[in-house]
Amino acid sequence: MSILLDMSEIRRNPYISSSFTPPRHSHSHVFFELSFCVKGTSINTINQTPFNFQNGSCVILRPSDVHSLSDYDPKVYEHIDLYCFPDTFKKLCNACHHDLYDEIINNETPICFTFSNEIFSFLFNQSLVLKEMIANEDKFFETVYTSMIVTILSQWVKNKASQNTVTPQWLTELLPKFNNVNFVQKNITQIANETGFSLPYFSTQFKKYMGVSAIKYLTKKRVDLAKYLLVKDSELRILDISGMLGFENPSTFSKHFIQEFKQSPKDYRKASK
Numbered sequence: 001m002s003i004l005l006d007m008s009e010i011r012r013n014p015y016i017s018s019s020f021t022p023p024r025h026s027h028s029h030v031f032f033e034l035s036f037c038v039k040g041t042s043i044n045t046i047n048q049t050p051f052n053f054q055n056g057s058c059v060i061l062r063p064s065d066v067h068s069l070s071d072y073d074p075k076v077y078e079h080i081d082l083y084c085f086p087d088t089f090k091k092l093c094n095a096c097h098h099d100l101y102d103e104i105i106n107n108e109t110p111i112c113f114t115f116s117n118e119i120f121s122f123l124f125n126q127s128l129v130l131k132e133m134i135a136n137e138d139k140f141f142e143t144v145y146t147s148m149i150v151t152i153l154s155q156w157v158k159n160k161a162s163q164n165t166v167t168p169q170w171l172t173e174l175l176p177k178f179n180n181v182n183f184v185q186k187n188i189t190q191i192a193n194e195t196g197f198s199l200p201y202f203s204t205q206f207k208k209y210m211g212v213s214a215i216k217y218l219t220k221k222r223v224d225l226a227k228y229l230l231v232k233d234s235e236l237r238i239l240d241i242s243g244m245l246g247f248e249n250p251s252t253f254s255k256h257f258i259q260e261f262k263q264s265p266k267d268y269r270k271a272s273k
Contacts, residue, residue: 016081026068032089033061033081034152036115038124040077043070046110053079056120058152060104060111067110080127082149092146096153102201104156108168113159123148167209170195178221181229185246188214222246223260226253230269238265 026045035044036058044053046067051059053069061067063086084092093101104111115123126148133141174195177183183191191214192202206214222245229241236244242253257265 016083026066028063028066029061029083030063031086032063032084034084034149035059035061035079035081036120036123036152037077037079038127040073042072042077042079044068044112045070046112049110051110051112056115056117058113058115058155060152060156062105062111065110080123082145082152084149089149092149093153096150097157099200099204100153100157102198102204106197106201108170111156113156115155119151119155123151126151168205171206171209178218179225181225181244184218184222184225185244187246188218191218219256220260223253223257226257226265227261227268230265231272234269234273238269241265 037053037055039055042053044051044057044059044067046059046061046065048066051057053059059067090101093104097103126144130141130144130148132138133144174191186194188203189199192199195202197205203214206217210217212220226241226245229236229244230238238253239250242250245253247253247256254264257263257268261268263271
């Protein structure tokens with residue numbers, strides 16, 4: 001059983017530098033938490049998956065993430081937490097990249113990564129400045145606080161870009177379905193809904209991994225299947241094939257077929273005979 005920490009936690013103090021870890025038990029938040037280790041080691045268990053935490057390790061915890069820390073020495077271990085309201089977090093994500101917020105929310109695994117030495121030093125020094133500003137009730141502490149969050153978000157984007165692109169499981173499972181006549185009848189919105197992602201996020205991720213838009217990929221698969229059906233079943237009218245494959249009308253079907261194969265569906269069928 002996990003505990004849900006509400007907004008009262010973040011209103012009291014949006015920043016914590018601690019040499020201990022409150023609380024030890026599994027918990028989640030209604031806000032975002034960006035946490036990084038500055039001293040010692042620990043095990044950060046997020047959604048039942050353990051991660052080794054050490055100097056420079058960072059995690060972006062979403063409201064849906066359940067987590068806890070263990071295996072640390074309270075006399076040595078220290079981490080820094082930055083809390084952020086969801087609406088503010090979304091604005092800061094948009095400042096970095098227009099679809100960053102959706103990427104973070106929909107990321108299939110917990111968001112853990114490691115800072116470069118330069119970024120770690122910068123953030124650690126900024127945390128000291130921030131701590132002093134809050135203690136002195138300096139009203140400009142939010143500027144430093146915001147810059148730290150944006151730096152962390154930017155670092156995650158940079159880390160992702162430098163990693164080898166591995167096709168996610170949802171896409172690996174989705175691609176074979178495009179070879180099915182019944183599946184390609186669907187439009188892109190319906191296909192996106194099947195993945196559980198929003199249409200904008202689905203479209204962005206599909207193009208990222210496939211190198212082509214989801215609409216172009218679907219159209220290509222439709223005309224490939226049309227080519228097969230034109231030869232396989234001579235009894236099927238071109239009008240029927242067009243409807244079976246989800247094209248709005250025969251003229252749209254012919255247009256895409258000609259673009260792909262340099263001849264009309266009718267001429268292709270004749271030539272194949």
